[in-house]
Amino acid sequence: MSGWLAVAGLGPGAEALVTPEVTSALADATDVVGYGPYVARVATRAGLALHASDNRVELARARNALELAAAGRRVAVVSSGDPGVFAMASAVFEAVEGGPAGWRDLDIRVLPGITAMLAAAARAGAPLGHDFCAINLSDNLKPWAGIERRIRLAVEADFAVAFYNPRSIARPEGFGRALEILRGACGDARPVIFARAVSTPDEALRVVPLSEAEAGMADMLTVVIVGSSATRMVGRFVYTPRSACA
Amino acid sequence: MSGWLAVAGLGPGAEALVTPEVTSALADATDVVGYGPYVARVATRAGLALHASDNRVELARARNALELAAAGRRVAVVSSGDPGVFAMASAVFEAVEGGPAGWRDLDIRVLPGITAMLAAAARAGAPLGHDFCAINLSDNLKPWAGIERRIRLAVEADFAVAFYNPRSIARPEGFGRALEILRGACGDARPVIFARAVSTPDEALRVVPLSEAEAGMADMLTVVIVGSSATRMVGRFVYTPRSACA
Numbered sequence: 001m002s003g004w005l006a007v008a009g010l011g012p013g014a015e016a017l018v019t020p021e022v023t024s025a026l027a028d029a030t031d032v033v034g035y036g037p038y039v040a041r042v043a044t045r046a047g048l049a050l051h052a053s054d055n056r057v058e059l060a061r062a063r064n065a066l067e068l069a070a071a072g073r074r075v076a077v078v079s080s081g082d083p084g085v086f087a088m089a090s091a092v093f094e095a096v097e098g099g100p101a102g103w104r105d106l107d108i109r110v111l112p113g114i115t116a117m118l119a120a121a122a123r124a125g126a127p128l129g130h131d132f133c134a135i136n137l138s139d140n141l142k143p144w145a146g147i148e149r150r151i152r153l154a155v156e157a158d159f160a161v162a163f164y165n166p167r168s169i170a171r172p173e174g175f176g177r178a179l180e181i182l183r184g185a186c187g188d189a190r191p192v193i194f195a196r197a198v199s200t201p202d203e204a205l206r207v208v209p210l211s212e213a214e215a216g217m218a219d220m221l222t223v224v225i226v227g228s229s230a231t232r233m234v235g236r237f238v239y240t241p242r243s244a245c246a
Numbered sequence: 247m248s249g250w251l252a253v254a255g256l257g258p259g260a261e262a263l264v265t266p267e268v269t270s271a272l273a274d275a276t277d278v279v280g281y282g283p284y285v286a287r288v289a290t291r292a293g294l295a296l297h298a299s300d301n302r303v304e305l306a307r308a309r310n311a312l313e314l315a316a317a318g319r320r321v322a323v324v325s326s327g328d329p330g331v332f333a334m335a336s337a338v339f340e341a342v343e344g345g346p347a348g349w350r351d352l353d354i355r356v357l358p359g360i361t362a363m364l365a366a367a368a369r370a371g372a373p374l375g376h377d378f379c380a381i382n383l384s385d386n387l388k389p390w391a392g393i394e395r396r397i398r399l400a401v402e403a404d405f406a407v408a409f410y411n412p413r414s415i416a417r418p419e420g421f422g423r424a425l426e427i428l429r430g431a432c433g434d435a436r437p438v439i440f441a442r443a444v445s446t447p448d449e450a451l452r453v454v455p456l457s458e459a460e461a462g463m464a465d466m467l468t469v470v471i472v473g474s475s476a477t478r479m480v481g482r483f484v485y486t487p488r489s490a491c492a
Contacts, residue, residue: 016267019360084367090375093485104481110368114265114358121330122356129336131396133379133405150377150403157399159379235350239339
């Protein structure tokens with residue numbers, strides 16, 4: 001059996017941000033498994049089976065991919081951005097943990113990608129130039145009270161904060177609540193970056209002071225970066241100096 | 247004048263982890279500016295001027311690059327990993343802020359790269375699969391008391407924590423102190439990943455429980471990832487489940 005499973009990060013959208021390592025794994029794969037819009041980013045070719053699935057079925061998708069690899073297929077599980085950041089790599093290892101013992105011996109690799117906050121930060125300047133954290137605002141899998149506590153501590157630690165999955169139609173109120181917490185703790189002037197679909201034709205970048213930030217400025221294609229107390233503007237750029245500290 | 251300045255991330259080491267966007271910028275550049283070992287990673291060619299400088303002269307290097315771009319040169323400032331994470335992008339914007347007004351109108355772009363913690367996490371499994379933070383342990387530019395406070399709050403928030411620049415000959419004691427804080431707050435079993443020079447021929451990966459972690463396991467080529475309370479092992483892999491919360 002020569003099967004393998006590569007969990008591959010496709011980056012934020014542009015082909016120019018896909019690593020050669022990922023391109024090569026896709027060229028060697030017999031099967032591509034992932035959420036529909038991400039699978040659609042992979043070029044079709046003879047002999048390549050595409051397995052597109054819906055959102056919110058990550059564990060079932062991971063099991064399917066592991067079954068294929070165990071049967072000798074060369075499987076690329078694709079994620080947007082980096083597969084290790086709020087994406088499929090964790091789901092694959094969760095499936096390994098709950099699956100047949102033989103899955104632990106499979107050839108499993110994670111191939112990193114440009115995660116959304118790095119692409120967004122690059123467009124805006126260098127807001128993550130000093131200590132920062134990444135918080136997933138999706139509350140599908142965790143209670144909101146825990147998210148709120150984490151936001152408060154992140155601000156107390158004076159991290160720049162990148163928020164992933166800030167807002168969806170199903171739960172519009174969470175991000176608004178996060179902005180309220182931030183306004184209470186950070187003052188009005190703190191720069192907030194709304195970066196939507198960076199590196200795609202739909203890219204939109206907006207930088208506003210916290211006092212003007214509104215929940216409606218974000219959707220599920222947006223990553224939001226809130227500066228630390230040291231983050232500032234120079235011309236059109238936002239950056240955090242290297243010496244920033246609480 | 248058609249000068250520009252691109253702050254480009256070379257990724258952790260392997261050519262296969264350099265984005266096509268960065269490769270293309272290097273091909274178009276007339277000048278490459280950076281810390282010596284990073285400039286040495288760029289292939290030489292006729293018409294390309296290499297400007298290698300020492301460590302710890304980031305601001306002077308950034309000014310030099312901006313002067314070249316203002317004079318019409320096409321300048322790539324290279325960083326290892328991602329240029330926006332504890333690297334040259336912040337130094338460039340700091341130099342813009344303190345420089346001639348005309349520098350604010352220069353064509354400046356930041357080209358993201360695979361930062362060390364993403365490459366390290368991919369090798370280990372998915373330790374950054376849920377909320378996490380990145381802390382630079384270098385105290386060249388900030389007081390240690392502030393770093394210590396940030397570590398304590400990061401643990402209280404139950405982030406997985408990636409430590410950059412954990413240890414150097416010039417300041418060997420900081421990382422040991424960080425490990426003491428972690429041991430007091432996290433218990434003995436917390437997985438700690440020491441990832442050195444990932445994707446290079448010198449790559450070394452070591453995973454130990456916090457009780458066995460020692461400062462000497464890290465050097466300046468190492469990124470250290472400490473799991474959250476939910477991070478666990480499955481076979482040889484370390485991962486943080488998607489549902490983790492404090």
